[in-house]
Amino acid sequence: MKKINILSLAVLLASGLATTAQATQELRLLTWGGYAPKEVVELFEKETGIKVKVTKSNNEEMISKLKATRGAGFDLVQPSQDRVASAQKAFKIYKPMDLSKIDSSQFIDSMLAATKGQSTVDGEVYAVPHVWGSSGLIVNRAIAADIKDYTDLCKPAYAGKVTYRLKRPTLIGFAFAMGEDPFAAYGDADKYKQIMEKVGKKLTECKANVKAYWSGGDALLSLMRSGETTAAMAWDAGGWKLNRDNADITFVAPTSGALGWIDTFVLPRKTKNEAAAYQWINFVMRPDIAAKITASAGNFTASKGSDDFVDAKAKAQYQESFSAKDIDNIKWYPPVPAGLEKIEGKILDRIKAS
Amino acid sequence: MGNLGANARLKLGLWLLLMPLGLWLLLLIILPHFELLIFSITDPEDGAFTFEFYFEFFTEPLYWRTFLRTAVMSILATILTLIIAFPVAFYIAKMLKGRSKGIVFAMCLIPFWVSELVRTFGWMILLRESGVISNFLQWSGLAAGPVELLYTDATIMLGLVYSSMLFMVVPLVSTLDSLDDSYIEAGYDLGGTNWNVIREIVIPHAIPGIVSGCIIVFMLSLGNYLTPVLLGGKDSLWFTEQIYTQFITRFNWEQGSAFGLLLLVLSSLIVWLGLKASGQSFTKTMG
Amino acid sequence: MSKHCKIDLACENISKHFSGFTAVDNVSFTIPKGSFFSILGPSGCGKTTLLRMLAGFESPSSGDILIKQQSMLDVPPNKRPVNMVFQHLALFPTMNVEQNIGYGLRRQGVAKAEITERVAAVLARVGLADSGKKRVEQLSGGQRQRIALARCLVLNPTLLLLDEPLGALDLKLREQMKIELKSLQKEFGTTFVYITHDQSEALVMSDQIAVMNKGKFEQVGTPHQLYYQPETAFVAGFVGDSNRWHGTIISVDDSSLMLKTDDGLSFRAKVAVEQKLEKGAKVEVFVRPEAINVSRTAHSEDDNQLTCTVQTLLFDGANSQIIALEPNSGGKITVAMPQTSDFVDLKTGDQLFLNWSAAQTLGFLVESENLVSAVGA
Structure with a gap:
């Protein structure tokens, strides 16, 4: 008994020392908007004494930044699951995870297993899941109730009233809606190119319907909120955010399936504060903290039990958008093989230039 | 002997003075471009020398058309800016005196106290379908329904001209300031009308300012990214956007580097042709 | 114009008020055709304002300006039969000598061949026949004076206004130009209105001199009259040494x-x-x-x-x-x-x-x- 007390005292002392030593420490986090809300950052800083420097970004920029510095400049990054293995193979910008430093009991088991499996390169695991969500349709149901799938955005009735991004999720979504399975063609470049050309043609025809290609979340929200557009292809969280102000607008899972993504935690190759990165991961995966992130980002996390802390409205919105069938129908992004971006890029350029 | 020492010291002083400029040129201009050049002629797979990224520009109509469109729009924006800025500059330099001159000049500067992004968003708020102007037109009964003024080439032009204005006004004001009033009066005195005093006396005098203003505005427009992307909407094609896309979303640095260098070379070529056509030389303009 | 029209310029009670002060105060005078008329006064006396009113760059607050008996009040500078040699000459630096002299003729729509001819003729008369292709900055101070005169005289103005054009020259050249100006005026027969603060310039060249002080004419007379019979203490003190x-x-x-x-x-x-x-x-x-x-x-x-x-x-x-x-x-x-x-x-x-x-x-x-x-x- 006494022995244990001394031990715990030593641990306490050590951790206290560590805390003071960490007072000047910094965690440079490269993440998405909403994933590191101020409240959570403050709680973390109070608990650990580690300053968190948050940089907001997106998948492509994260990879480009790390590519430019060969994996330096940040201590923890959050690319989507499908962008981990391919980017690691092509540019060697990440560092394997030491899973023993992570409290795996806080994760939903199936998600952790899926992410581990998809981010394994040469036997090393590179990513653990954080936030998941989907892309689908945001529809003003009062005006455009008949928009059920991506291709419905091209209906002449909605000319000049729809918006989507000119990025790869749009190509993939339209491909599924046109009856193709682009994920199945990931390994077959020719087949994939053929599908993409077909989609490109469709999107070129559809261009007249588009009011503007949105590029940032805020631009999308203001287009929908002002009524300038009545339907969009976008993230689920955006739809739910709009739903709080206008009950007519919400996220609709398309009949061909919403596109599911998981944003992960990955260590850059030249991370300078690996310990703080693990601390952050374990901290934000706590159910109560994870619920705060859900409130801020609008998407659910891979944290086990966090649903109990999420507000009822968010749960109701989720259930309204996704039936059990819709959830089964979610198309989860598999890792992107190298070279597909070039095919997609050309198609996107042509659509833009048409 | 002492003289020689002083001379050497003078030389050393000169070198020290030139050092920041030299370092700046080397580290921020020459080295990055050198790296771009290396990137653009290296095959990423095997590291071999290749010209494929340059061929890509000339063989894929999409790319050179985008460049051509960017260049033509930039030239147009330059001309428009000149036409609008010239009377403004003339008014500031010649009509106003003392305090009011400073105030009007400062008014031209005010838009530049906020960032380009904020300025561009300002235009979006004004011009969008649910924006201020559209609402005003509906309220006043001039328009039956919402009017979309955003997402057209004209909007891009508006944004470009607006954000370039100052860079045309400043060199024009300084050259027009140096034109003694007596030349203008002499022009009138000898029977000149407004138009030919402007054409034969004011403009020839202002040529160095016009040329340097045009070069700055053209280069700024050509290199602008935010304005065409945010105001242009779905049909906006801008070459810098293409470079950004190659670097950031395609991870295709080689192609991006080639585009970047092509932009540099081709825009320099256009400026050079413009100088030739207007019978000016670069040294004359800058000197 | 009729033959008996011997008065080229008549100013009737002209005044010019600027906010806070009066530059020209109720001045009247006439200048007979072909004479060399000087307005002599210290700086700030209002002589430049008066000259600019004659040229049309300022309009009088009251009074009338008549050139050949026609009121000039509503005539803009570019329509007046008046030309001006500016203080710093204002030769256009972007044009060569020929183009400078031809500028006014081009404005009148004179045919190209005639312009060439008249420019050559006036250049010969001012003694610079072979300088047509030169740039302004290649000319000496005295040559520029003559080009500035030629640029006006080629238009045959009724009235030539000169705003202290000799001020920038050095002493020797100024002495020489005084004589040259006078003989050019005689040769062309144009009416000159010359303003200066240098009494020697006025005395040597003028047929008539008006001595101006504080916006008013103190005395108008021949150089001889001003020198020997000054009517006011100001004139006695300003003209000549005393x-x-x-x-x-x-x-x-x-x-x-x-x-x-x-x-x-x-x-x-x-x-x-x-x-x-x-x-x-x-x-x-x-x-x-x-x-x-x-x-x-x-x-x-x-x-x-x-x-x-x-x-x-x-x-x-x-x-x-x-x-x-x-x-x-x-x-x-x-x-x-x-x-x-x-x-x-x-x-x-x-x-x-x-x-x-x-x-x-x-x-x-x-x-x-x-x-x-x-x-x-």
Whole structure:
């Protein structure tokens, strides 16, 4: 008994020392908007004494930044699951995870297993899941109730009233809606190119319907909120955010399936504060903290039990958008093989230039 | 002997003075471009020398058309800016005196106290379908329904001209300031009308300012990214956007580097042709 | 225009007020055709404003400007039969000499061949026949003057205005240009209106001079009249060199008056114009240095006589002057040094006998406002 007390005292002392030593420490986090809300950052800083420097970004920029510095400049990054293995193979910008430093009991088991499996390169695991969500349709149901799938955005009735991004999720979504399975063609470049050309043609025809290609979340929200557009292809969280102000607008899972993504935690190759990165991961995966992130980002996390802390409205919105069938129908992004971006890029350029 | 020492010291002083400029040129201009050049002629797979990224520009109509469109729009924006800025500059330099001159000049500067992004968003708020102007037109009964003024080439032009204005006004004001009033009066005195005093006396005098203003505005427009992307909407094609896309979303640095260098070379070529056509030389303009 | 139209320019009661001050105050004058008319005055006297009103760059607050009996008030500068040679000439630096001279002709829509011909002719007349292709900055100061004149004269203006064009030249060249300007004016027969603050320029070239002060014409007359019969103290002081004293009238008789200067000299003087002079009145007295007879031996008969000693010798060749001191009163007087052999060895402290006539001693009654300053001084 006494022995244990001394031990715990030593641990306490050590951790206290560590805390003071960490007072000047910094965690440079490269993440998405909403994933590191101020409240959570403050709680973390109070608990650990580690300053968190948050940089907001997106998948492509994260990879480009790390590519430019060969994996330096940040201590923890959050690319989507499908962008981990391919980017690691092509540019060697990440560092394997030491899973023993992570409290795996806080994760939903199936998600952790899926992410581990998809981010394994040469036997090393590179990513653990954080936030998941989907892309689908945001529809003003009062005006455009008949928009059920991506291709419905091209209906002449909605000319000049729809918006989507000119990025790869749009190509993939339209491909599924046109009856193709682009994920199945990931390994077959020719087949994939053929599908993409077909989609490109469709999107070129559809261009007249588009009011503007949105590029940032805020631009999308203001287009929908002002009524300038009545339907969009976008993230689920955006739809739910709009739903709080206008009950007519919400996220609709398309009949061909919403596109599911998981944003992960990955260590850059030249991370300078690996310990703080693990601390952050374990901290934000706590159910109560994870619920705060859900409130801020609008998407659910891979944290086990966090649903109990999420507000009822968010749960109701989720259930309204996704039936059990819709959830089964979610198309989860598999890792992107190298070279597909070039095919997609050309198609996107042509659509833009048409 | 002492003289020689002083001379050497003078030389050393000169070198020290030139050092920041030299370092700046080397580290921020020459080295990055050198790296771009290396990137653009290296095959990423095997590291071999290749010209494929340059061929890509000339063989894929999409790319050179985008460049051509960017260049033509930039030239147009330059001309428009000149036409609008010239009377403004003339008014500031010649009509106003003392305090009011400073105030009007400062008014031209005010838009530049906020960032380009904020300025561009300002235009979006004004011009969008649910924006201020559209609402005003509906309220006043001039328009039956919402009017979309955003997402057209004209909007891009508006944004470009607006954000370039100052860079045309400043060199024009300084050259027009140096034109003694007596030349203008002499022009009138000898029977000149407004138009030919402007054409034969004011403009020839202002040529160095016009040329340097045009070069700055053209280069700024050509290199602008935010304005065409945010105001242009779905049909906006801008070459810098293409470079950004190659670097950031395609991870295709080689192609991006080639585009970047092509932009540099081709825009320099256009400026050079413009100088030739207007019978000016670069040294004359800058000197 | 009819033959008897001999007056090229008439100004009738023109005034120009700027906020807070009056630049030109109710000025009237006429200039006969073909004459050289100068407006002479210190800087700030309003002469430039007056000239700019004639050119059309300013409009008078009141009054009328008539050129060949036609009012110019509503005629813009580019429509007036008037051309101006600017102070700094304003030759267009972006054009060569020919283009500069041809500018006005092109504005009139003259045919190209005729322009070439007329430009060549005027260049020949100003003696720069082969300078047509030169750039302005390749010309010397004097050549630029002539080009600036030619640029105006080629248009055959009724009136040529000149705004102190010789001011920027060095002394030698200025002397030479005075003569050249005068002969060009005679040759072309154009009416010149010339403004200057340099009395020598005005005296040498002009047929008529108006002396301007504080927005008003003090006197208009020939150079001779201004020099010998100044009508006001300002003119007497501004035109030519003078000894100038403040003094008090001691006695008045029919033809002259006796006065005592503030520094103690006593003279007999003539009344310059009709003025009511009484004993005890304050006057300003002017005597030109060259009007004083100087002798080293003895006085000759004259109205005024002084015995002085040489205090300072100001050697300036033919214009050398002596500052003499009247030992009893301590008063000083400047006289021209005679260039005769008598005075070659003159030195400080030598005795001099000065004498001059009352007719060359001009007295002006000091206006009350001037009196204050005179007393203050």
